[in-house]
Amino acid sequence: MKRIKKLTLIPLLLLSTGCIEKKPKQTTVVYDPVITTGSNGVIDYDPIPSNDVTNIISTPYEQPRSRYLQGAYSNNYKLKNFITMMAQKHHYDKYKLNAIFSTVNRDPQALDKIGAFRTSKPTQKATLPGAWDKYRANFLTDSRINKGVQFWKDNINYLNEASQRYGVAPEYIIGIIGVETNFGGYTGKHSVLDALTSIALEFPKREKFFTSELENYLLMIRDEKIPPQKIKGSYAGAFGLSQFMPSSFREYAVDLDNDGHINLFTSADAIGSVANYFKGRGKWNNRIPVAMRTYYNKKRFYGLPTGFRTRYTQSHLYSLGMRPTSNFYGYKGKVSLIKLSRYSRDELWWGTENFHAIARYNPKDHYAMAVHQLAQAIRKAYYRRR
Secondary structure (H helix, E strand, O other), X not given: OHHHHHHHHHHHHHHHHOOOOOOOOOOOOOOOOOOOEOOOOOEOOOXXXXXXXXXXOOOOXXXXXXXXXXXXXXXXXXXXXXXXXXXXXXXXXXXXXHHHHOOOOOOHHHHHHHOOOOOOOOOOHHHOOXXXXXXXXXXXXXXXXHHHHHHHHHOHHHHHHHHHHHOOOHHHHHHHXXXXXXXXXXXXXXXXXXXXXXXXXXXXXXXXXXXHHHHXXXXXXXXXXXXXXXXXXXXXXXXXXXXXXXXXXXXXXXOOOOOOOOOOOOHHHHHHHHHHHHHHOOOOOOOOOOEEEEEOXXXXXXXXOOEEEEEEOHHHHHHOOOEEOOOHHHOOOOXXXXXXXXXXXXXXXXXXXXHHHHHOOXXXXXXXXXXXXXXXXXXXXXXXXX
């Protein structure tokens, strides 16, 4: 026993003489509920130092908590009511929500781009002569077509898998990603949290929609364990190669590469998610074509309402002097009538339900036609170069 006591005294003597150091006891970090601001007035809080969005989801993350709501909207009653709703409806930790919204900075650029400061209605430029020529010049370029061909080659396995699973032709998946972000060349620089919060709180005309998107965003980052300020996207809150809104992410985004996470900043998950969106929301039908250009013997067309929402029988359009440029792949169903205003004349197209499916992504004739024509151009170039 005396020997044992002497042995236990040895470490104590070494500690007192400084020969060995006592390791500090590891403790769990508890975030101070009072969040400070930096010299530039921006909330100085960022627990994850990496700015690489592609690695966000694989980074273990635990949202901090705060007793107090601070930041740009700390006194906003709409936000306080929203936090209460999220806590009651979704059992979201209220202190975590306080911490999240204490990091929010007002996004005046997003508010301006969305039209919150606009006092008059925007002019309808889509119907002006040459409007389609100007629009298509942004997307139907050799550079974008070449990038599309390379994207197809680089992701052929994922494209084939998505096409087989959802019945959507690869070129239309590629067309969406090409038009939306130029194949990841530009996915947006706005904080999605800042943009959604600013618009939801300050733009009454779109309050309902953007409040719903903010709700979905918070549920998304909780499910995926993503730091709330790490996702950057468009001024309207869309993000990733496919530019999904948070509600679309939660309903249609898929983990195509089976890595256990859904990350729309990766080609695989963006490809699978676009295909699933087309099938689920757009009701894509792989047995029918998308669109067909028609002949018309007059320079300008004013005879009927046009747009992807219109529906006409082909026989009725035939009676007005229209003729498709081919047999329309045997399709005999109703079509929408699309008018594209060019400098020289109006260009008329017939669109099927699949054209309408593209327009579900962005409800504009020019957008859907740009996707269609880019998809066809990329397909032609891809098979020509094989």
